[in-house]
Amino acid sequence: MKEILGEAELAGLLREVAEELRIDLADAHADEPLVSLGMDSLTQFEFLTALEDKIGLRIPDDRIADIKTIKDVVDCLAALQRSQVGGRPARRQ
DSSP states (O other), rough: OOOOOHHHHHHHHHHHHHHHHHOOOOOOOSSSGGGGTTHHHHHHHEEEEEEEEHHOOOOOOHHHTOOBBHHHHHHHHHHHHHHHHHOOOBBBO
């Protein structure tokens, strides 16, 4: 099992992935919608897929539709990590 990251580390990971995809999160607020950052559905998919690859977890398809803000992304990844501790890991295969 990979090390569980705190919210600050997850936020740093988001910034790293955003930079790789040339998405500007510099002035973004946690509750800011991803679409207002210039992410269309394809860019959001690429963003989430890159995050999954970095953290080694898979975001379930039914949760992806609920991700609208940066805070939603962090909360979802944190919950997935916590679920590994008490349940079956949600690892990407």
